[in-house]
Amino acid sequence: MRKIRYAVVGAGWITQEAFMPGVSQTGNSTITAIVSGSAKNAAKLAEFYGVEHVFSYEQYDQMLASDVADAVYVALPNSMHADYAIRALRAGKHALVEKPLATTEAECEAMIAAANESGAYLMTAYRLHNEPGTVEVLERIRSGEIGDPRIFAAVFSFVASSDNHRLKAAYWGGPLQDIGVYCLNAARHIFATEPIEAVAVRSFGSASVGEVEESIAVTLRFPEGRLAQFIASFGADNSDFYHVAGTKGSVTADPGFRFETAVQMKLRHGDIRTEKAFPQTDHFAGQTAYFSDCILNAQPPEADGGEGFADVRALLAIERAASTGQPQKIDTPARQVHPTADMIRILPTTDQRLLL
Numbered sequence: 001m002r003k004i005r006y007a008v009v010g011a012g013w014i015t016q017e018a019f020m021p022g023v024s025q026t027g028n029s030t031i032t033a034i035v036s037g038s039a040k041n042a043a044k045l046a047e048f049y050g051v052e053h054v055f056s057y058e059q060y061d062q063m064l065a066s067d068v069a070d071a072v073y074v075a076l077p078n079s080m081h082a083d084y085a086i087r088a089l090r091a092g093k094h095a096l097v098e099k100p101l102a103t104t105e106a107e108c109e110a111m112i113a114a115a116n117e118s119g120a121y122l123m124t125a126y127r128l129h130n131e132p133g134t135v136e137v138l139e140r141i142r143s144g145e146i147g148d149p150r151i152f153a154a155v156f157s158f159v160a161s162s163d164n165h166r167l168k169a170a171y172w173g174g175p176l177q178d179i180g181v182y183c184l185n186a187a188r189h190i191f192a193t194e195p196i197e198a199v200a201v202r203s204f205g206s207a208s209v210g211e212v213e214e215s216i217a218v219t220l221r222f223p224e225g226r227l228a229q230f231i232a233s234f235g236a237d238n239s240d241f242y243h244v245a246g247t248k249g250s251v252t253a254d255p256g257f258r259f260e261t262a263v264q265m266k267l268r269h270g271d272i273r274t275e276k277a278f279p280q281t282d283h284f285a286g287q288t289a290y291f292s293d294c295i296l297n298a299q300p301p302e303a304d305g306g307e308g309f310a311d312v313r314a315l316l317a318i319e320r321a322a323s324t325g326q327p328q329k330i331d332t333p334a335r336q337v338h339p340t341a342d343m344i345r346i347l348p349t350t351d352q353r354l355l356l
Contacts, residue, residue, distance in 0.1 A: 004292040007033035007053075007069035007093075009060070009084050010076040011042055013355075014098070018259060019073055020049055021353040022284030028292040033068050035060055041356045048354040060084065064091035071295065073125075073288075074098060077171035082107035085122065089114035094121045096291050099181050100315055101308025103172040108312050112305035123291050123301040124308030126185060129339040130286040132346055133263025133278035137244075137253055138189055138339055145269050147248030149190055152228035154183040154242035156257050157215075160234035167212055167234065174212035176318060180232030181311055182257045184318075186242055187220060187228035188310065189339060194332040195220040195228070195314055200322035205235050218318050259283040279346060286345035302337050310335060 006023065008015055011034055023029050033053040036042035042054045055063045063069070064087060071094035074084050082102040085095045089111065101124050102108045115122035128134040141149055156179040160167060167173055188194060198220055205214035215233035222228065230242075240261075241254035249269040255261040262280040267273070294301045310332050317328040 001028065002296060003028055003030045004094075004295050005030055005032040005068070005070045006096075006288070007031075007035055007055075007063060007072045009035045009072050009074045009088075011036040011038065011045055012075060015073070015075045016045065016355050017353060018284040019075065019288070020045065021350050022282045022286075022347075023288055024049070024352065025282050025285035025347045025350055026289040026292065028296065029288050033063055035063060035072075044356060045354060061087065061091075064088055064093060070094060071096060071291070077168070078173065078177060079103050079171045082111055085111050086114045089118050089120045089122060092118050092120050094123075094291070094295055096123050096125055096288070097308070098125045099185075099308060100172075100177050100312050101305065102312060105309070105313060105316065108305065108309040112309065115305055121291070121294060121301055122305040123294070124303045124305065124311075125287060126303040126307065127259060127283035127287040128182070128186075128257070129303050130290045130343050130345045131263065131278075131281060131283055132344050133253065133265060133276075134186075134256075135339050135341055135344050136276075136278070137251055137263075137265055139341060140251065140267060141190055141244065141246070142192070145249060145267060146244065146246030146251055149244050149246045150226055151245040152187045152190055152226075152230075152242065154186065154228075154230040154256070155233075155239045156180065156183055157231070157233035157236040157239045159237065169211040174216070175214070175232040175234045176216045176218070176315060178232075178234075179257070180216060180218065180230060180318075181315065182240075183218075183228075183230035183232060183242065184220070184314055185311055186256070187222075187230070188314075190244055191222050191226050191228070192338060193223050193334050194310060195222050195330050197221040198314065198317040198321045198328045198330060200318045202322045213322075216318075216322060220314070220318075280349060281346045282349045285347040285349075289345045289347060290343055302339060302343060306335065
């Protein structure tokens with residue numbers, strides 16, 4: 001069986017903790033190169049995983065020009081996503097890019113254009129689109145089990161350490177971009193449409209360290225009077241859940257977002273209550289296996305550049321709302337594709353990882 005060869009671009013925590021261990025579980029993917037600013041750490045990771053090629057960031061274009069990888073996984077700070085993805089796409093390499101896709105609408109448009117011009121696929125790393133619990137919640141809502149979904153509410157929080165790069169404003173860091181994007185993305189697919197207006201309030205505290213907010217509370221207005229609210233925070237204990245209230249029932253996913261824990265669902269339809277614990281599956285293995293399947297079968301991914309762009313447009317509007325104190329309009333065309341059961345990849349987790 002042919003395996004898609006990945007070059008890891010950025011060998012930080014998420015790469016070490018989740019992506020590199022996950023690839024070994026896929027069956028259709030392998031890591032053949034590491035691009036990193038730390039030659040020492042890259043060498044240790046390469047030895048641990050049996051990766052043949054190691055490159056510095058200065059050698060990135062050299063790596064792209066050589067036949068050592070079919071695709072790149074970009075796990076750099078948010079402000080660097082566009083540059084490294086565009087260079088890969090122009091070189092004909094497929095690109096799996098961590099979210100948020102980029103920092104501006106112009107960057108998103110340039111990434112999508114680079115993919116269209118080269119024919120290489122651009123996928124935003126929405127791992128939950130390939131996770132069984134998330135997709136089943138969406139399919140139950142689509143089938144009408146809670147009637148017409150009207151209200152979405154979510155909280156995603158953890159206490160961030162002060163040295164976390166996600167607290168750096170220069171990288172477009174912050175709780176909104178890092179974890180609020182999960183709440184935003186869930187609401188968009190639950191309502192199967194795009195938000196039309198954003199209101200937001202920031203809160204600064206100990207986790208802000210003078211650069212980004214500690215917490216942000218967001219209200220999104222959707223067509224037909226639907227409302228979504230969520231709080232994302234780097235200053236509160238671990239929480240990750242969402243609740244959807246419809247005209248005939250409700251559904252809750254708790255846990256709902258993190259990759260370390262399996263999704264658990266509680267659904268009420270009238271007087272009938274259903275609880276379901278989904279299997280613990282490797283989210284990063286699942287999304288990588290799905291993307292590799294797309295490449296192998298010449299099938300564009302669902303979470304393409306347009307999917308990432310839709311979230312970036314909303315994130316920017318939320319930021320403007322928080323900065324100005326005024327509601328901000330959002331004008332994004334409705335997407336015709338959403339996560340479906342055929343995208344689910346259930347793969348085992350592994351304890352084989354190296355954290356440096």
